[in-house]
Amino acid sequence: MSTDFQTARVALGARLRELRSEAGMNGKELAERLDWQRSKISRLENGKQTPSHEDLAAWTKAVGKPDTVAELQGRLQGLETQYRTWRRQLANGHRSRQELAVAETARTQLIRGVEVARIPGLFQTADYARHLFIANAEFRKTPRDTDAAVRARIQRQEALYEAGRSFRFLLWEAALYAQVCPREVMAAQLDRLSGLIGVDTVELGIIPFTASLQRTPAHGFWIYDDRLVTVETINAELWLDDRDNIDLYARAWNWLQESAVYGHQAHRLIARARAALALM
Template sequence: MSTSPNSAARKVQEALGLRLRNLRKDAGLTGRELAAATGWHFTRVSKLEHGVQPPTDRDIRTWCEVCGVEDQAADLIAQARAIESMYVEFRRRSRSGVKHLMLAFQDAYDRAEQFRIYEHNVIPGLFQTADYIRAMLNFWMRFLDADNDIDDAIAARLERQQIIYESRRRFTVVLEENALRTWFGTAETMAGQLDRLLTVMTLPNIALGIVPMMIERQAVGSAGFWMFDDKLVTLETTTASIEVSQPQEIALYARMFDMLRQSAVYGRDARAIIINVQNELTSGN
């Protein structure tokens, strides 16, 4: 899934404006009546409702107070705050190398105790081997025309992986079988990566499920995403990472994760899928 950060952010801004307009209509107010109640010019109401002008926190609180829905102010403010910062362009951040990409969302990693991870075509970074990371970053450095700091980037990602050994953290991971079959590097690199996956599955704080290919299922994820407690969701497009902090949006991601998780197999069945892919690699199929 690849979306222009600017056009996608505009769509989110328009969605916020639509929510404001619906609140006004539900309160039985016209645009001019709301403007009169707030002391704004009526054109400002129109700009806010059409996503042309972003609202301030004060604007939202005033809007909700006039419409009699003060309880919705916090959720709307969270959505508004997320719009400006939700898209972090990879190319801008990688101008001095890709190490910075490996250190993204460090505060979220430091604070979170429950991680929910869904990936459809890549092994999660917390479980990647050095060879797998190197093969993956070689592509992204070329694609983003970034400086070559690959050794530092690998070291940064491996250092971050230490959190999986902290007992207070819990990791619930759902991988599509396709993630096991999407190569980064050689067959030997992939075989080593699958070995690593089998190892981390034994950790008591990790629940790793595999969604088998060609099965009837409840849901299909359009992109991989990570949930940090119930505070933040991150996902990546081709050019940017996206941060979602609006409570209602996070709740939808949680619902999607639960549906995807129900299609996965765990324990012995998950290990059997991984070992089967390993055998295909070693047999040359």
């Protein structure tokens, strides 16, 4: 969880506590009025749990301050904009998140990305993407809309061939070996990746296992133009649009780029991973 998100959630909790205190109620009394567990009141007030919009509406009504609900829900909206839980994003399956990615890509001229354990979605074959979506739905216990999600992901890839766009990606060599799908699917995926080297809108760098690093590629991230960074964690996706975070991730990308190889050297690393599949 980002520090900025947690700080904002603690501030929201403090505001809830203030409203309760102004109403002359203690936590136990408010919990009884709302028919909630006392522990929920404590978690919300101490920034340990993110309230829902319904929680805020019920809270303001219970403390006699329904006019403050717009203020509180505005604060919550700010949290949700930056910190988007997968539980909410994938509540109806993967398709809607993929369609959001299509729209975000359409309004972007330059995408820079880093991936450490998988092939970037923009470069995935349909079969590779299908295995990832199935596994992710099983892990998160979300609705499975695999075919629709794959179609949306492939639709997004049309941007790779549009003049005036640029896609600059860095791939940790480990992603060439991660067995997230059957060998024949991975082989086709590596062939696809190799074929993208030389496409005029694509710049693909591979960071070798043996590269000297200024910093390690700790996790993947994508930078959209100079306005947005997205970062995936296990439970949420961060959408960071403040200047400090954008500059920080741009610097991380630049440092990692210095360790990457391109062109025929990148081809050689992909070919080596492709050959290794036959030995498994």
